[in-house]
Amino acid sequence: MSTDYDPETIELAAQKHWDDARSFEVSEDAGKDKFYCLTMFPYPSGKLHMGHVRVFTINDVIARYHRLQGKHVLQPMGWDAFGMPAENAAIQRGIPPAKWTYSNIEDMRRQLKRLGYAYDWTREVTTCRPEYYRWEQWLFTRMFRKGLVYRKNSIVNWDPVDQTVLANEQVIDGRGWRSDAIVERREIPQWFMKITDYAEELLNELDRMPGWPDSVKTMQRNWIGRSEGVELSFDVAGETEPLTVYTTRPDTLMGVTYMAVAAEHPLASKAAANDAKVAAFVEACKKTDAQEATLETMEKKGMPLGISAIHPLTGEEVPLWVANFVLMSYGTGAVMAVPGHDARDWEFAKKHGLPIKQVVAPADGSEIDINAAVYLDRGVLVNSGDYDGMDFDGAFNAIADHFEKSGRGRRKVNYRLRDWGISRQRYWGTPIPIIYCDDCGAVTVPEDQLPVILPEDVQVKGTGSPLKDMPEFVDVPCPKCSKPARRETDTFDTFVESSWYFARYACPDNDTAMLDDRAAYWTPVDQYTGGIEHAILHLLYSRFFQRVMRDEGLTDVSEPFTNLLTQGMVLKDGAKMSKAKGNTVDPQELILKFGADTVRLFMMFAAPPEQSLEWSDEGVQGSFRFLKRFWSTVVDHAAGGPVESLDMSVLNDAQKDLRRKTHQTIAKISDDIGRRHSFNTAVAASMELLNAINKLVDDSLAGRAVQRESLEAVVIMLSPIVPHICHALWQQLGHTSALIDQRWPVVDESALEIDRIEMVVQVNGKLRGRLLVAVDAPKQVIEDLAIADENVQRFIDGKNIRKVIVVPGRLVNIVV
RNA sequence: GCCGGGAUGGCGGAACUGGUAGACGCGCCGGACUCAAAAUCCGGUUUUGGAAACAAAGUGGGGGUUCGAUUCCCCCUCCCGGCACCA
DSSP states (O other), X not given: OOOOOOHHHHHHHHHHHHHHHTTTOOOOOTTSOEEEEEEOOOOOOSSOOHHHHHHXXXXXXXXXXXXXXXXXXXXXXXXXXXXXXXXHHHHHHOOOHHHHHHHHHHHHHHHHHHTTOOOOGGGOXXXXXXXXXXXXXXXXXXXXXXXXEEEEEEEEEEETTTTEEEOGGGEEXXXXXXXXXXXXXXXXXXXXXXXXXGHHHHHHGGGGOTTSOHHHHHHHHHHHOEEEEEEEEEEXXXXXXXXXXXXXXXXXXXXXXXXXXXXXXXXXXXXXXXXXXXXHHHHHHHSSOOOHHXXXXXXXXXEEEEEEEEOTTTOOEEEEEEETTOOTTSTTSEEEEOTTSOHHHHHHHHHHTOOOOOOEEOTTOOOOOTTTSOOOSOOEEOSOGGGTTOOHHHHHHHHHHHHHHHTSEEEEEEESOOOEEOEESOSSSOBOOEEEETTTEEEEOOGGGOOOOOOOSOOOOSSSOGGGGOHHHHEEEOTTTOSEEEEOOOEEOTTTGGGTHHHHTTSTTOSSOSOOHHHHHXXXXXXXXXXXXXXXXXXXXXXXXXXXXXXXXXXXXXXXXXXXXXXXXXXXXXXXXXXXXXXXXXXXXXXXXXXXXXXXXXXXXXXXXXXXXXXXXXXXXXXXXXXXHHHHHHHHHHHTOOOOOOOGGGOOHHHHHHHHHHHHHHHHHHHIIIIIOXXXXXXXHHHHHHHHHHHOOOOSHHHHHHHHHHHHHHHHHHTTTSHHHHHHHHHHTTOOSOGGGOOOOOOOGGGGOOSEEEEXXXXXXXXXXXXEEETTOOHHHXXXXXXXXXXXXXXXXXXOOOEEEEETTTEEEEEO
C-alpha cells in the first residue's frame, strides 16, 4: 500500500508539529554545548527571492545538523528594516516607508515559515523599531563622550537639479538617476566613527581567525592597507606653509620631478584665483561623482599651477600640478611624483612631457631604459648623490633618519582604511541623537530622553528629508542650556544597525540595557552565513562595533563571528536574477508546485555553497523525482512490517556490501556537512546509497535488517536538507518519537573492513591495467603482478624499466 | 584602475593532501509498460577511430616543474563580486 508523495500535506503537518512542540525555541542553559548559527538578516524588500532561499537553506542545514549532533542550537531571524527602497516605494506609490516595510515583513515572514526553517521566532528583531535603535543611539552618545565620533566635511554626490544628495547606486554613468543631471562633488559636514583607532587590532586579529575563508581575510587586510613609509614636507616658493606628502618609497625621493595636489587643495584654489584656465580645470574636476571606481578608471588629467615646490634634498624647484586623480580626502591631498618608479606617475609624465629620472637600478647590475618602461622593483640607488649604491632598506632608513634629524619629516605607519562616515541625508533611518545649539555646539541627546523616535506618519517627496519640514521634530531646547536649538535631521548609515543585531538576538526584549548575560551566553556567533558581497564593509564594521561594545563593558567578546561561510549568487542564464533583467524565478510558485523540500534540495544539490548557482527548471524536476523515489522506497520497505534486530555474523556478501556502503556514506556525509559544508556531494552520496538499497532485492530477515539500518541512516542524514519528508518517513518507519530529537548516526568501523583492494597500473603515467590485490600485499608482490599484466606487457615489452613507483592502496607507475 | 574569486562533457557539477578525469543529477538516445500520452522502470551517453577489446586526444589559452598536474609556478584571455551613500 504505497501512498503517493504529497508534499503539501506532509510539510504542513511537520511544521505544525514543530510549532506545537516549540521545537526551535531555546533558552540559556549553561550545562549545554551552545551553537549560535546565523545568517545575514534580510532587507524586507517585499518578496523572498532565490538568493534568500539559498542562504537561509544553507544555514538551516548547518543548524539542524548541529542539533542532531546534540548541540543546543540558536537560529534567529530578523529584519534589516531601514533603507532606501522604502523611500523609493513611498515616492512612487505614496505609502509611508514604515507601512510599506511592516507589510513586507508580514509577507516575508509567512514565506519563511512555509519553507520550514528552524528559527526561534520569539527572538525576532526589527531594526526600525525604537526598542531596537534606541540602543544604537545610546551607544553613539557613549562613543561621542569617548571621542570615538566626530564631525568633519566630506564629499557627497550632489544632484544640482533635484537639489539632493545621491547614493552611489543612484548615479548612473555620472548622472542623477531621476534628473539625468551631471552629478557634482560637494562637501558637507558629516558624522564619522573612528574605525581607524582599531585598524591595527582589526588587522592583526585576522591572523587568528582560522574559521574565516582566506579570500575574505586577504580582502580585509588589503582594505585596511597598512603601510610603512615616511611623511615629509616640501617648501613651496612664496608660501609659508610647507606641502606635506606621504610616501612608501622614500628611496625614490631623488627621482621626484613634479608634485600634484587635489582640485579642492588650498594651493589649487589660490592658483585658480589668478588663472582662469586653472579655475576652469578645478571646476571641471568637481563635475564628477565621488566613487573610487570612477576616479580610478577615468582619464588622468592635470594642469600646471605655475607654482614650484623646493626639493628638500637638492633645493631644486619642481613644478606643482593640480590633477584629477589626487583626492583631498585621501592622506594630505598632495602627492610627490616619481615617474621613473611609479606606474601612474610614469604615464602622466609621458603624456605631459614631464622629465623622467632613473634613481633605482636592478640589483643584478642589468641595464634598463627608464624612458621605455617604468621600473617598479626595489633595487640599488643611482643618481641619488650620497645615497648611491644603497639598497631599499638602507636608503629608506638613511633618508628617514635625515628627515627626522632635520625635523622636516618622520617615519609613519599609514592605513588605507578611512574613518566610517555614518551620516545620511535621508529620512528612513535611525535619527542621529544630536542637538545643535548656537551656544553649546553639537550636544548629544541625554540618556533619559532616548530614544529619539523617528516620526512614521510622513509624506516623502524625494527632494530631501521630510524631517526638515517638521518643526515638532526639529525644534527642541538645548539639553545643556535649554535655549532653543535644532535637532539633527540626518540619519545613520543602515550598516550601523547591521553591525550589532547579532548580539541583540540574545536579548531583544531588554528595555534597560543594550546587552545582558544572555548575550554573554550566546555570543560569539559560531557560524555566520551570508553573501560574499559583504566580505569587506558589513563584516569589518561588525568587527569594529563588537570591539566598541567590548570597550564599553557590554561584552568580553572581540570577534563577533567565529566561522564564516560566504555563499555565491543565484544566476539564471548566466546573469544574476533581477527584476530589471526579467530572469527571476519566484520561490512561492515552486513551493506551490513541488513543496519546500524540493526547493531546498535543489538549492543544496545544484552547486557548492561558495559558488554561484545556475538555476535550472529541469534540475528542480530532478530533485522532485528523487524525493518521490525516496518516499516510495521507504514506504514500500515499511509496509513489510518491523524488522528483527541485526545479527552481523550471518550476512552474505551482498548484505555486507550494502552495510559497508551505508557506513562509508555515514562517514562521508558527516564530513561533507560537518567539516566541508559540501552539501551537493552529501546529497549525491545519499542518492548513491538509495540506489544501492534499491538494488539489493532481498526479503530475508537479514536483508531487510540491513536495508532498514541503511534507510534510517539516510532519513536522519537528509533531514537537515529536506526536514519535512524525513519527519514523515521517520513516522512511516514506525517511530513514535520525533525525528527532530534524534541523534546523528554513528559509523560502525567493523562494517568498513575490506580484504582486497583495486589498484591501477600506469606505464609512463598512462593507465594500462588494474589489479585486485590483498590489502596487506607487500610492495614487491604488487610490482611483480603489475609487470605481469597482459596489457602492461604490451607497453613495456622490449623497453628498459627505469623506475617503478608504488603508491600504497592507489597505483603502480612503471617508468620505461 | 585596484583588491578577491572563477573557467572541467550538450548542461549543473565531482575528483578533499600532486596519483584511475567526468561521481551524482539534468538533458539526450534506445527499450519495457500503455490504444496513446504522461508518470514510472531498465540500459547507454567526453570526443575521434573500432562490432568489441582497445587506442589517440581531452579540464579557458600559452609555457614550466614532476615518474605523474583539473590540482603547484610564470604569462595571458574572458566572466563574476567589492571599491567606502545598494543592502
